[in-house]
Amino acid sequence: MLLPDDDVNVHYRRSIRLKGYDYAQAGAYFVTMCTQDRACLLGDVVGEEVRLSDAGSMIQAVWEEIPDHYPGAETDEFVVMPNHIHGIIAIPGRGESCIRPGDSHQPDSGDHKDRPYGTMAGSLGRIIQAFKSTTTHEYVMGTRQCGWPTFRARLWQRGYFEHVVRDDRDLERIREYIATNPLRWAMDRENPQRAGSSPAEGEMFDLDRAP
Numbered sequence: 001m002l003l004p005d006d007d008v009n010v011h012y013r014r015s016i017r018l019k020g021y022d023y024a025q026a027g028a029y030f031v032t033m034c035t036q037d038r039a040c041l042l043g044d045v046v047g048e049e050v051r052l053s054d055a056g057s058m059i060q061a062v063w064e065e066i067p068d069h070y071p072g073a074e075t076d077e078f079v080v081m082p083n084h085i086h087g088i089i090a091i092p093g094r095g096e097s098c099i100r101p102g103d104s105h106q107p108d109s110g111d112h113k114d115r116p117y118g119t120m121a122g123s124l125g126r127i128i129q130a131f132k133s134t135t136t137h138e139y140v141m142g143t144r145q146c147g148w149p150t151f152r153a154r155l156w157q158r159g160y161f162e163h164v165v166r167d168d169r170d171l172e173r174i175r176e177y178i179a180t181n182p183l184r185w186a187m188d189r190e191n192p193q194r195a196g197s198s199p200a201e202g203e204m205f206d207l208d209r210a211p
Contacts, residue, residue, distance in 0.1 A: 028076070028090040028165035029124055030174045033132070034157045038192050040082035041139075041149055045185040055139055055148050056080045062135050063087060070127055076171075077178040084190050086178045088165065091124055124162065132156050 035041055042056035052060065060080050066089065067073050076088035120126060136155040142148035165171050185191055 028088060028171065030163040030165060030178075031087050031089060031124075031128065032084060032161040033128070034084040034190060036151055036154050036157055038083045038190055039149075039151060040192065041151060041155075042080050042085075043082050045082060045182050048183050048185075050079065050081060050182045052080055053148075054146065055142055056082075058138050058142065059085060059135055062131060062138065066127060066131065069130070070122060073122075073127065077175040079178050079181050081181060081185065081188070081190070083192070086181060088171070088174060088178070089124065089127065091122070091127070128160055 041053065042059055043050055043052040045051070050056075060078070063075060063078055063085070066075055070091075072092035074090040076090065078087040079085065132155070139148065139151070139155050143150050163174070165174060181188070187194060
């Protein structure tokens with residue numbers, strides 16, 4: 001499960017969910033997750049190619065196993081960067097849980113605040129929860145047994161970014177963005193070595209402003 005969310009200001013974050021989208025229908029999603037503090041724990045980029053650390057290889061392996069644990073789910077283009085990941089995942093049949101009548105939360109009230117009653121089995125949110133939990137457990141074991149670098153408080157930043165893949169053109173654009181992400185690492189907003197780079201924790205990737 002996800003680590004407890006003790007950030008009292010989390011409900012003030014800008015929503016990154018698509019207003020009006022029916023999350024109960026099948027869909028494909030572009031997902032981004034960042035490590036806590038943007039710590040480069042997953043590898044390095046050398047000569048415009050990613051060289052994964054053992055931790056990064058573990059992250060990739062867990063992602064590739066998602067279809068084994070969630071029947072009907074499919075993974076597409078995926079990349080592990082030094083401190084974040086980008087991937088495409090398709091969920092059949094249903095997406096996220098719905099707002100119950102009379103609930104005070106609105107879909108644009110903050111990160112994941114449209115799931116006040118928990119995340120439905122087989123939904124994108126449940127899959128990401130399990131992915132974070134599994135990779136965090138495996139990473140902790142790596143720190144104990146193999147001397148992997150430690151992290152502060154949690155492996156991943158709270159929440160994640162999701163973008164609904166709207167059509168085939170959008171899918172191809174996202175695939176290309178993911179595949180060429182290592183080529184742009186020097187100018188990546190998540191690169192802590194980039195001059196003037198200082199996004200706050202929880203700042204979400206914006207595909208429409210991507211290079």
